Amino acid sequence: MLEQRDRAHRSPINLSEAIIPGLCAGCGARHIGLCDALADEDLHFLASVARQTTVARGHSFAIEGDSARYFFNINAGTARLHKDLPDGRRQITGFVGPGDFVGLAADDRYTFSAEAIEDVRLCRFDRTELRGVFSRFPAIERRLLDVASHELIVAQEQMLLLGRKSAIERLASFIDGWSRRAILCGGGTDSLRLPMTRTDLADYLGLTIETVSRALSALRKQGVIEVTPDHNISVVRPHALHDIARAGA
Template identity: 55%
Template sequence: MATLSQRHVVIERSQLPDLCVGCDSRAASVCNAIEDRDMARLAAITTSSEAPVGRVFIQEGESADNFFNITLGTARLFKLLPDGRRQITGFVGPGHFLGLAVSDTYAFSAEAMEPVRFCRFSRPRLRVLLDDFPALEKRLLEVAATELVAAQEQMLLLGRKTAVERLASFLLAQSVMGVPCGHPRAHLTLKMTRGDIADYLGLTIETISRTLTRLRNERLIDIPSTTDVIIRNHAALVNLAGGLNRSPTA
């Protein structure tokens, strides 16, 4: 088990570019954020497991006994209302930590979108580890702060942006996902369904579909297939999205 998860960790790190050391978005990746020796120590106390597509491997409200470190695949994080309305709070991939919940229960659910492999370790064990490696704790704090900033941006989106603006913001965010420093990608391959996007942006499937075709008709994007989007007019999208982290001139 230990050796298995250890190998995953190594694979993870070797996949990541070694440049971009001083980059902002580097903090977003927990993988990059942890020293090699810490990662080894981390791997030693984890148990690796897998979740098939559709499996909810973290259930909101259940006892938050474990921390998770995704090593492969993608998952959606979401919260539900009693009548089934769903809000997706994020999509997470390799390198992401889950389970920072303070209370004794998880604050959200996590469901595998692709087959997901993750390392799991108990809270007490993490506590010990954090005591031994303050650097790890520092990094975790950075990660939490990064997510907090992202959450605030999402609040702005959900509370104040129109449908087009939300979709523009979403596409732009997707275009820089996993691109540490360089230029944003123009070709996106979405791993989520329209329903996922809708529940992430606080809209409905139909509105997502309509708005996408509208953006296509206005030549801002192309949609070669339902999973692929090509950004044709990046500047216009940025403008629509509300400047994308601009400093307000008002």
């Protein structure tokens, strides 16, 4: 019986990181390998339809309108997904990190752009081969349906945020969600690393950079968060933060 390490060694794909991670309840798709029971022939098949690549910070690996040839699974780093209007207005629809999928929401052409905000390592699947992958690994198709369902829930929550919440509530919602994700998927609760700029935050929350900055200051003055010198955040009163996010009580 092969060790995980040996299998990883045989494949151009690094199996010690999730190729097809599972859905971790509460935090979305992250960190749970599905690949423990793969035979050698399965590995060879996967290697023929998937390739691991690196995308440097600032570079795009999918562009809205381009032919959607690939489907991605992020292994390391963070990327932003965004849609743009002709006059330059931008809406970031999500940030994706290790374990997340990119390209579920695709037609023949990408309906979004994906850009690395840190160096990203990812696994790239040929979309034309996806049917083949599904029939060989039915569990993957099932998993993807779960992932897609979860993404729909998140998307609808974001619509509520964009359509109906105030600037402070938007910021509080984002920090609340991001810190939960960090706690569930890594640990350290004291300082929360924000790999995205204030501009990214603004484009994600439907605000301007100035309003983001002011809302952060307001949360800081209320003693709910602290802003570290390197512009990261630490959550001082998680419960109060959550109450603001939910427009609570």
